[in-house]
Amino acid sequence: MKPIPKLPAKAILVASLMSLTGAGACAQGTVYVSSEKDDALTMIDATTLAIKGTIPTCKRGRHLQLTPDRKLMLACSDSGVADVIDPATGKSLRRIPLGEDPEAFDISPDGKTIYVSSEDDAAAVFVDAATGKKLKEVKVGQEPEGVKVGADGKLLYVTSEVASLVHVIDTATGQVVKNIKVGKRPRRMAITADGKELWVTCELDSGVTIVSTADNSVLATLKFEVKGARAQDITPVGIALSRDGKHAFVALGRANHVAFVDVASRKVTDLVLVGKRAWNVALDKDEKRLFVVNGLSDDLTVVDVPGAKPIKTVPVGRVPYGVVVVE
Amino acid sequence: MKRALIALALAAALFETVGSVHAATLKATLIGLEDDPRLERTRLERAYLGHAGGPAIDGVQVALAEGGFELDAAGATIALSPATARSIEAARAAAQAAEKAGAAVILTDLPADWTLAVADAVKLPVLNVGAPEDSLRQQDCRSRLYHLLPSERMRSDALAQMLTSRKWSKLLLLIGPSPQDQQRAATAQASMKRYGLQVVASKPFKLSTDPRERDLANPLLLTASNAYDAVWIVDSDGEFARGLPYRTVLPRPVVGDAGLVALAWHAQFERYGAPQVSRRFFKAAKHPMTDRDWAAWIAGKTLLALATAIPKGTPANWAQALAKTSVDGSKGLNLSFRAWDGQLRQPLLLTDGQGVIAQAPIEGLLHPTDVLDTLGADAPEKLCKAAAR
Numbered sequence: 001m002k003p004i005p006k007l008p009a010k011a012i013l014v015a016s017l018m019s020l021t022g023a024g025a026c027a028q029g030t031v032y033v034s035s036e037k038d039d040a041l042t043m044i045d046a047t048t049l050a051i052k053g054t055i056p057t058c059k060r061g062r063h064l065q066l067t068p069d070r071k072l073m074l075a076c077s078d079s080g081v082a083d084v085i086d087p088a089t090g091k092s093l094r095r096i097p098l099g100e101d102p103e104a105f106d107i108s109p110d111g112k113t114i115y116v117s118s119e120d121d122a123a124a125v126f127v128d129a130a131t132g133k134k135l136k137e138v139k140v141g142q143e144p145e146g147v148k149v150g151a152d153g154k155l156l157y158v159t160s161e162v163a164s165l166v167h168v169i170d171t172a173t174g175q176v177v178k179n180i181k182v183g184k185r186p187r188r189m190a191i192t193a194d195g196k197e198l199w200v201t202c203e204l205d206s207g208v209t210i211v212s213t214a215d216n217s218v219l220a221t222l223k224f225e226v227k228g229a230r231a232q233d234i235t236p237v238g239i240a241l242s243r244d245g246k247h248a249f250v251a252l253g254r255a256n257h258v259a260f261v262d263v264a265s266r267k268v269t270d271l272v273l274v275g276k277r278a279w280n281v282a283l284d285k286d287e288k289r290l291f292v293v294n295g296l297s298d299d300l301t302v303v304d305v306p307g308a309k310p311i312k313t314v315p316v317g318r319v320p321y322g323v324v325v326v327e
Numbered sequence: 328m329k330r331a332l333i334a335l336a337l338a339a340a341l342f343e344t345v346g347s348v349h350a351a352t353l354k355a356t357l358i359g360l361e362d363d364p365r366l367e368r369t370r371l372e373r374a375y376l377g378h379a380g381g382p383a384i385d386g387v388q389v390a391l392a393e394g395g396f397e398l399d400a401a402g403a404t405i406a407l408s409p410a411t412a413r414s415i416e417a418a419r420a421a422a423q424a425a426e427k428a429g430a431a432v433i434l435t436d437l438p439a440d441w442t443l444a445v446a447d448a449v450k451l452p453v454l455n456v457g458a459p460e461d462s463l464r465q466q467d468c469r470s471r472l473y474h475l476l477p478s479e480r481m482r483s484d485a486l487a488q489m490l491t492s493r494k495w496s497k498l499l500l501l502i503g504p505s506p507q508d509q510q511r512a513a514t515a516q517a518s519m520k521r522y523g524l525q526v527v528a529s530k531p532f533k534l535s536t537d538p539r540e541r542d543l544a545n546p547l548l549l550t551a552s553n554a555y556d557a558v559w560i561v562d563s564d565g566e567f568a569r570g571l572p573y574r575t576v577l578p579r580p581v582v583g584d585a586g587l588v589a590l591a592w593h594a595q596f597e598r599y600g601a602p603q604v605s606r607r608f609f610k611a612a613k614h615p616m617t618d619r620d621w622a623a624w625i626a627g628k629t630l631l632a633l634a635t636a637i638p639k640g641t642p643a644n645w646a647q648a649l650a651k652t653s654v655d656g657s658k659g660l661n662l663s664f665r666a667w668d669g670q671l672r673q674p675l676l677l678t679d680g681q682g683v684i685a686q687a688p689i690e691g692l693l694h695p696t697d698v699l700d701t702l703g704a705d706a707p708e709k710l711c712k713a714a715a716r
Contacts, residue, residue, distance in 0.1 A: 141396035163397040179400035204661045
């Protein structure tokens with residue numbers, strides 16, 4: 001990858017921001033789903049819930065996220081890159097090298113830095129989004145997975161599945177400032193709207209560990225229960241929070257359900273049956289619909305949020321992983 | 328840095344400079360066989376499924392190395408020292424020496440009777456990583472003896488479950504000549520009975536090209552004159568079994584010690600973060616991770632779980648905590664020890680050597696408390712009379 005000179009990179013950013021404002025009128029929403037074994041993104045029309053097509057991309061696409069300038073960014077574990085795709089055209093804009101076996105990432109609030117979990121190197125890697133240059137590599141516990149930037153961008157949270165830790169990393173210095181012991185096999189994280197709580201899904205703990213972002217202490221552990229399923233079979237992974245921070249949606253993996261949680265009381269309000277091994281989740285803009293990818297049934301379940309009911313299941317690629325809604 | 332830490336701790340243990348000053352270091356000794364015949368070059372090259380792929384120390388060290396961060400975060404340290412024994416007496420002496428030097432846990436990769444001798448020679452918990460014999464989980468069980476490697480019964484239960492789910496219920500059983508084969512065949516038959524499978528014929532086989540012994544040695548003659556859904560072969564040596572698939576009279580699958588084999592691990596397992604574990608192991612040990620390697624690795628993970636749960640513990644604390652310890656073996660579930668026989672509960676993988684065909688317990692199987700207890704001796708069978716952990 002050739003480093004791109006700084007000035008044009010900024011120009012690209014400005015240009016893409018402009019195209020965003022230009023495309024604002026386009027209300028038609030699209031749901032994008034990454035799948036590990038297709039090297040493609042599947043597009044679903046958010047209104048009709050019909051498949052619109054696929055976008056070929058890099059190999060073994062996993063974590064999918066929107067950049068601050070509303071482009072799709074997909075981490076490809078086998079290609080070792082992030083593919084940046086313009087949702088307006090469905091075309092790849094550029095590929096950013098992310099190092100060996102990237103799994104998940106998050107982006108700094110200014111969009112300039114990508115923080116990647118590098119599963120093979122047991123490291124959190126800081127990558128310059130414009131040049132693709134590796135800025136820093138922070139050693140963490142084995143099999144790092146979830147990556148989350150704190151509300152103000154100063155702290156970075158990375159889970160290690162093997163060490164059952166959340167590493168708190170100072171983004172300025174690249175130092176691990178704290179290792180927080182959480183439940184077994186921590187996977188994904190979400191930060192509450194007020195920025196005060198970090199919710200960490202723990203796959204082999206059938207629960208969520210709730211951490212205070214103020215002092216990195218564990219505030220509570222929320223355990224899920226599903227009628228007819230044993231604790232061993234409740235393996236939470238994906239998590240999303242409503243914009244007002246009142247509701248959390250947690251995919252329960254092998255329990256084949258999504259839990260709706262009242263954030264204030266930390267109580268489960270609803271359980272919705274979805275496909276096999278519910279993995280990651282995403283809400284649409286008005287938070288009426290929740291999209292759940294089912295890793296072992298190769299489909300996506302659309303859930304009606306107010307009614308807490310599944311309304312449709314759409315077949316997507318092989319071993320679907322991540323989901324993002326663009327409206 | 329993690330490596331350095333282990334090396335340092337290791338060196339300290341070897342020179343016996345660690346006295347009561349660093350009482351919080353969890354010291355463990357792994358006792359293996361001197362000139363281990365399982366590790367002879369030609370044996371390793373053949374890579375029979377279910378056989379050792381390399382020394383057990385590799386798996387333990389990979390686990391300890393990957394736990395560096397966890398240990399640092401908890402302020403805990405582990406010192407692993409290897410020992411080898413040429414005889415059962417030497418194994419006993421090595422265990423006693425380790426106990427005297429302050430070891431909290433003994434790991435053994437030894438034959439069954441040696442393992443038992445070690446367990447009886449010390450008052451420490453013993454983690455068995457190398458002996459699959461059911462006797463150690465049944466009549467010869469001990470309260471302080473824990474098993475990381477699945478028992479023979481667990482493996483044959485897994486296969487029987489798979490055959491039952493396929494409705495391949497009529498079996499031709501071929502049994503090798505060694506006493507171990509006789510024992511394992513009896514175990515296989517217990518599993519067949521448990522899952523309602525039927526043995527249409529049971530025949531001994533022999534590795535030979537002598538025309539006078541062809542009835543025992545020729546796969547076509549052995550597999551003619553019966554109707555069966557599958558051939559179950561018990562061959563602890565492995566050479567005859569390897570040559571059996573596709574050499575049967577009827578076009579039927581071979582299972583047992585070739586064809587489809589039930590194992591604790593296979594390097595091609597794709598789920599639950601398993602590829603990362605296999606990759607880390609391969610990087611360190613330079614050969615694919617076998618089920619024996621997994622057992623050694625999970626023993627290392629068990630030490631890590633103990634040390635990080637009680638960083639400033641004493642051997643007595645750790646011994647007590649062991650029974651309640653659970654570990655993540657990258658097989659999708661939390662794994663724990665059975666209270667009645669010290670066996671680590673675990674899913675097994677059914678593999679043809681190229682990939683993982685199925686996992687046991689087979690989906691849909693039910694159990695009153697834990698479906699993992701459908702593999703191996705269950706509590707109500709009361710086969711182990713030692714005090715429950």
